Amino acid sequence: MNDRTGTFALLDGGKSGLRLRIDGPDGRYDGAGAGFTYEPGADDVAMIVAAVRQAHKASGHRGTVDRVCGGLTGATAEQAGRCRLTDALSAVFGGAPVTIVDDGVPAHAGALDGPGVLICAGTGTVAIGVADDGRWSRADGWGPLLGDRGSGYAIGRAGLAAALAATDGTGPPTALAEPAADHLGGMDLPAVQRLMGSAAPTVRISAFAPAVVTAAGRCDPVAGAILAAAADDLARTAAAAGRRCGLSPSSTPVSVAGRLFLAGEALLAPLRRALDHHGLRLVGSRADALTGALRLAQRPAATPYHRVVAGEPPLISAWPTTD
Structure with a gap:
């Protein structure tokens, strides 16, 4: 599959709600799901997957998906939890590969x-x-x-x-x-x-x-x-x-x-x-987070987002405060 072709499931979710867009040759399908409250003791992965299933159903899309990409606010940063999340999301979309990047990155790609x-x-x-x-x-x-x-x-x-x-x-x-x-x-x-x-x-x-x-x-x-x-x-x-x-x-x-x-x-x-x-x-x-997620899905190796899509962690060096 050419990176610029295919059908992509794009996600943008946080505390206020989740947006899903299926974008491909057959058209564009949009759906919405519940936000993530992350209450103590709650299963974060199950909560996210339930919201994605809700949005997928609401979108009306019933075809296959070639790739899933998006950002989810508050998604677990632990490697084991992240793997569990990507596996569960892949199952929702028939085994499609999943890329979940840091929250805000698809919005960055869309806006800038x-x-x-x-x-x-x-x-x-x-x-x-x-x-x-x-x-x-x-x-x-x-x-x-x-x-x-x-x-x-x-x-x-x-x-x-x-x-x-x-x-x-x-x-x-x-x-x-x-x-x-x-x-x-x-x-x-x-x-x-x-x-x-x-x-x-x-x-x-x-x-x-x-x-x-x-x-x-x-x-x-x-x-x-x-x-x-x-x-x-x-x-x-x-x-x-x-x-x-x-x-x-x-x-x-x-x-x-x-x-x-x-x-x-x-x-x-x-x-x-x-x-x-x-x-x-x-x-x-320039555009919203779902448009940014589409860019990341279509061109995962393109600069300047290639490092974050590849899983490179953010720079966390301490810097002096200037006010």
């Missing part, structure tokens, strides 16, 4: 199609840097407890915390108090306990981020400060990813992908300012 840094932010955050020679790096992506700075979760949490602080009188008044009460079902301890005891508290907290964006757009200073802080965090993460793989700030394009950026200029405007502080420039996205 070459060297640069991609900030991928939804419920979580990761920045992927790729150099001309294929060296690549990632920054953050550590999850809500230890990382995901500037993410939808971070914004939602900061917004809810600010609303509760305003209710206590320990923080300034904010327009976030009313939407927070609606989101939580009250502004008391039982409401917060219900949130923390829910099936997916991380996703529910992240779902408050649009309310913060709305309040910032109405000139609420507390919400505006939260978005400005998130933009600073995202810019530092992007700068770190670029430094790690040797990209020069003066010539490094930075693009964005993910549901968080549906906020539009409310977040992009402070992000441009924050990136400029690091000597970085924001550029528009």
Whole structure:
């Protein structure tokens, strides 16, 4: 089979949901599946495979697939778990070979199609840097407890915390108090306990981020400060990813992908300012993650993504922080 021909199953999945596209000579088929919450004790591989099966069924595609390629946020990094995942996904698609790359890489290939840094932010955050020679790096992506700075979760949490602080009188008044009460079902301890005891508290907290964006757009200073802080965090993460793989700030394009950026200029405007502080420039996205996954599937040996597709790990050298 020529790398550019055949039928490809393309995956893009994370906490918010999974997208599947079957692309081949017979046409394009799209389907969607559930997101991955990664609750303690859950079988991550089984959860991902169930979502892929759901999306495959919804797509309506019933033919054969020649190759599977995509990125899955939070997919196990352990070799044994990764092998189990690829074997299970191969079985879903009739034994087709499977390439699962680091989350954010297909989005990078779609958005930039070459060297640069991609900030991928939804419920979580990761920045992927790729150099001309294929060296690549990632920054953050550590999850809500230890990382995901500037993410939808971070914004939602900061917004809810600010609303509760305003209710206590320990923080300034904010327009976030009313939407927070609606989101939580009250502004008391039982409401917060219900949130923390829910099936997916991380996703529910992240779902408050649009309310913060709305309040910032109405000139609420507390919400505006939260978005400005998130933009600073995202810019530092992007700068770190670029430094790690040797990209020069003066010539490094930075693009964005993910549901968080549906906020539009409310977040992009402070992000441009924050990136400029690091000597970085924001550029528009060429295409989405599924288009990027198709590129990786069709041309796995093409630069600059050949190293990551071949399984080379990201550069993890420590670099000095510059603010």
